[in-house]
Amino acid sequence: MLCEAKYIDNQKTLISRMRISTEMAKAINDQISYEASSATTYIAIGSWCERIGYDGSAAFFFEQAAEENGHMLKLIHYLNGVGAEAIIPAIEKPPSSFESLESTFQFGLKSEQTVTKAIYDLVDMTEKEKDRSTYSFLQWFVNEQIEEETLFHTILQKFDLLGKDKLAVYQIDQSLTSVRSQVMSKQGASRQV
Numbered sequence: 060m061l062c063e064a065k066y067i068d069n070q071k072t073l074i075s076r077m078r079i080s081t082e083m084a085k086a087i088n089d090q091i092s093y094e095a096s097s098a099t100t101y102i103a104i105g106s107w108c109e110r111i112g113y114d115g116s117a118a119f120f121f122e123q124a125a126e127e128n129g130h131m132l133k134l135i136h137y138l139n140g141v142g143a144e145a146i147i148p149a150i151e152k153p154p155s156s157f158e159s160l161e162s163t164f165q166f167g168l169k170s171e172q173t174v175t176k177a178i179y180d181l182v183d184m185t186e187k188e189k190d191r192s193t194y195s196f197l198q199w200f201v202n203e204q205i206e207e208e209t210l211f212h213t214i215l216q217k218f219d220l221l222g223k224d225k226l227a228v229y230q231i232d233q234s235l236t237s238v239r240s241q242v243m244s245k246q247g248a249s250r251q252v
Contacts, residue, residue, distance in 0.1 A: 077142045079193055084143035086181055087193075091134045092148040093174050098127035100170060103153035104163045113160055115232040119239065123167070130200070137196055160228050161218045168211035175204040210242045 077084065105120030135145040157163045178200045185194035214235065221227035 079141050079143060079190055080188055083184060083188060083190055083193060084138060084141075086184055087134055087138055087143070088146045088148075090177055090181060091131050091138075091145060092150075093177050094127050094131035094134065095148050095150050096153075097170050097174060098124045098131065099150045100153040101127060101167070103155055104157065104166065107155060107157055108160070108163065111160075113228075113232045115235045116160055116163065119235040120163070120167075122239075130203070133199075137193075141192070159223075160232065161215070161223060164211055164214050164218075168208065168215060171204065171207045171211055175208060178204055206243065209245075210239060213238055213242050 079087075101120045101124035105117045105124060108114075108120060109117035135147075138145040154166075157166065178197060182194065182197050182201065185191070185197060214231070217231045217234070217238070218227075221230055
């Protein structure tokens, strides 16, 4: 009984310290789930690529998973910093096999587009609530999503340009590190303008 009463008091204190709305905290927790799901899915894709022999793609997707995990942690730290409770989600099992290397990048693009929409919905919510601190915080994610979608679009263009035969797929797989670097440097330059 005493522990339960203490827990309830702690929850009331936590809510009274929150510098964002309960609805905003829930929406950011939903975003944490999206990021966690993306990280897990990218690990599964990387694992599939590694089993098939697409070493460049495996490294690419494992790096994407690390980025998504970083995004999740950034959101967790934000919620903790504003006095809200970050809820660590349970994740469903991601797919474990794919039709082709190209289909993994199509899957990744769709995933990034879903995350982008969720981020934009959060930004819309901050505007309605006049939550300027969360709005400012989310601008990093807006820019990051532009970069992520551009990266996947650029890779998918390679399949259109080079083709889908074994040699073309091998070349694409081997070029992913340089494609990532090129996209990131272009996006970085456009942010500075």
